[in-house]
Amino acid sequence: MTSMKLFYSPFQDFIHKTIVVAEEVGVWEQIEEVPVYPRKEGYSIAALNPLAKVPTLALMDGTVLFCSQTVVEYLDSISTNGVRVYPAPGQARWDALTRLGLADTFFDIVTRIIHERLLAKPGEHIVEWHWPKIIRTLDRMEQDAARLEGFDIGQIATLQALTFFERQVTLTLPPPAPETFDWREGRPALALWFELAIQRPSVANHFNKPFTGDDSPDLCQAKVAEVLRAQGRETGNPVAPPDFVAPEGAAESGALKH
Ligand SMILES: N[C@@H](CCC(=O)N[C@@H](CS)C(=O)NCC(=O)O)C(=O)O
Known part of the structure; x- marks a missing residue:
């Protein structure tokens, strides 16, 4: 029930x-x-x-x-x-929460960019301002993916952030975003981690x-x-x-x- x-x-x-x-x-x-x-x-x-x-x-x-x-x-x-997807207090928890914060802020940045496109006069510099943050965050996710174990809230947030970003970048962002963009390119550890993570039943049942x-x-x-x-x-x-x-x-x- x-x-x-x-x-x-x-x-x-x-x-x-x-x-x-x-x-x-x-x-x-x-x-x-x-x-x-x-x-x-x-x-x-x-x-x-x-x-x-x-x-x-x-x-x-x-x-x-x-x-x-x-x-x-x-x-x-x-x-x-x-x-439990939130590790007990200690290094593993602060690590997971840091990745949660990174991924959710990335998500909010993507939201901010797409909201801009709903305005009659979009601000010119929003993508210019945020694109470097997107690239640096993806690069950090690549570094993290190479060392991750288990499945915690930071990884779950990363799945959400990456898939939300992916569906939005297909909508053509203004420069400096390139015309086509694949976050997997040059990020083999992140790409491999992603392919494995989406096979978990908790993800595959809905995605x-x-x-x-x-x-x-x-x-x-x-x-x-x-x-x-x-x-x-x-x-x-x-x-x-x-x-x-x-x-x-x-x-x-x-x-x-x-
Ligand atoms: N930081 C918030 C973000 C939630 C969010 O941005 N939700 C969007 C949908 S993706 C929304 O409800 N937008 C409606 C609005 O802002 O009026 C969270 O993690 O809950």
Whole structure:
């Protein structure tokens, strides 16, 4: 029986660390997936999370956890099978958390770049500013991949970051990003680590397997209302407009990919 609602955008062409962690620690069966598309009309989780961002996790008693790092640490803490993806305090933990921070910040940089393309007048220098960070981060991931053992939260975040980046770079970024780019080139350890990691059942069960459930706005808002009821709050009408709708002529294809 499910006991938690995971509000997230069910694009399975990138690896979601919340799903991988839930699978690894044996709690996936307890999770009800609630699709949300934060920039589409009719979907709003702002009543639960002031940032209106996915992922957001709601527990049976109405507790709402947001920001992916909080969600995954919570899931790890309720492991049912003895597996923990957060190592105990000590060198292994700080190493894993450093790689988690690196990968999640890389993810945020990619998000920042693609958000820029939704603006009528994109800032000229965003890609120029961030591209060196992307290259240096990929190079650091290559160094890390050569020495990694086991499977921890840093590696799970790296899978998410790389696959999110890969689906976005196909959308043609402005210079100094090159016209085509393959992060695997010149990074053999990272490429090999990636090929092995995506074979884990926790990843393979979802990666590139299209979501086939109900992803309607009605379902999303009904689930938001359930959480509000569990909190003892008036349900009212929780449907707020999206925080941002791309202006006419902006690269909306990018918006739909995100
Ligand atoms: N640092 C956040 C990033 C989450 C994030 O950026 N979510 C995006 C989707 S990829 C979102 O919900 N955007 C909607 C918005 O900002 O309005 C985390 O790790 O949870």
